Structure formats: C-alpha cells, structure tokens
Amino acid sequence: MGNKSYHHGDLRTAMIEKGIEIINEQGVSTLSMRKLAAACGVSHAAPYSHFASKDELYAAVENHITEQFAAVLKESVKETGQTPEGLFCLGCAYVLFFARNPQYFHFVFTRSSIEYGDVGDYEPYDFYKEFMMQMFDDMNYPQELRQKTFFAHWAMAHGLAYMAISYGPEKLHMWEEKIPEILSHSYMIFPEK
Numbered sequence: 350m351g352n353k354s355y356h357h358g359d360l361r362t363a364m365i366e367k368g369i370e371i372i373n374e375q376g377v378s379t380l381s382m383r384k385l386a387a388a389c390g391v392s393h394a395a396p397y398s399h400f401a402s403k404d405e406l407y408a409a410v411e412n413h414i415t416e417q418f419a420a421v422l423k424e425s426v427k428e429t430g431q432t433p434e435g436l437f438c439l440g441c442a443y444v445l446f447f448a449r450n451p452q453y454f455h456f457v458f459t460r461s462s463i464e465y466g467d468v469g470d471y472e473p474y475d476f477y478k479e480f481m482m483q484m485f486d487d488m489n490y491p492q493e494l495r496q497k498t499f500f501a502h503w504a505m506a507h508g509l510a511y512m513a514i515s516y517g518p519e520k521l522h523m524w525e526e527k528i529p530e531i532l533s534h535s536y537m538i539f540p541e542k
Contacts, residue, residue, distance in 0.1 A: 365413045366413075368380060369410055370452060371385065372410070414453045417453075418457075440509075441529055482495065482499070
C-alpha cells in the first residue's frame, strides 16, 4: 500500500479522478474497486467507504464531471447575462474547460451514458441551450433560426474543444490565447440591431 494520505473528502475525489484515468486508459470494463484502491494506495476496503459498488462509482464520476462543467459555464456568464458577449464567454469557458481537463472530455463524450436532445438530459447542455434561447428572446431573434443557430454555436464550441485536446497539453497555452480570437467571430452571425 502507498504512503499517500488523504483527508476523508479528498480520498473520494482522488478515487473519482483515478477512476476517470483508469477508464480512459484501459476501458470501463477494467475498472474494479480493488484496482482503484491499489491505484490510490489505500486498502482494498477503502473505496467501499465512499461507493457501495462499481456502478455507484461510475455514477459518481459522471456527476463529478457534470457538476464541475456546469459550474464553470454558469460562472462564465455571471457578469454578462444573456447577451452576445455572454455567449462569447460561455463558448470560451466550454472549450477551455475541456482543454484543461482532456480526460473529462473523453469520459463524457465516449464512455458515459449521457445523451443529448431535449432539455433535461444533461445539465451543461441544458444551460447552454436555455442561455441562448433567453438571449434570442431578448434580441427578438427570428424563431425559425433559433434552433439552427444554437446547434451551430454548440457544435463550434464542442469541435474546438475536441481540436484543443487533440493537440495535447503542451499546446494548451496556444489554445488559451487563440480561443477568444476564434470565438469572437461568432458575433458575425447576429444581425446588427
């Protein structure tokens, strides 16, 4: 057993993060409570103090990422409200969250049970969509363009996030500089008032 010590709450978070790492590197079928304990340097019984089963651990991983992602998106628009400026901040937050946490992107979009579609399926997606729909109301944006425009913006942020993580962590500084410049062009789809 390793000599790393954790505070009670830190161990749960450490096990979640280590679980993400194991799933991304070796596949979800390889994750076990015993393997997780060994990777964290704790006793085989320690994970059961926080998770009753592997399924509960897996659900905790999904919730851990979702809560962080949603919090980052909400924080990014606190000062702007539902405005084009806020949309720019939201897009930057989306891309940079995953550029800084590529292991989360792989888990959320290739390993988890998350689905997209109607509001209510996934909190960060819901927030992004509801934000834009409120902004469209405030702008009197044409109804027939709203859904298409939302998907275009969401897909752009999602695609840029994928590109950013594909370049690897050594290029993170480049993306942190370039993302605002790239996303600033998103204003061009909105007509002048």
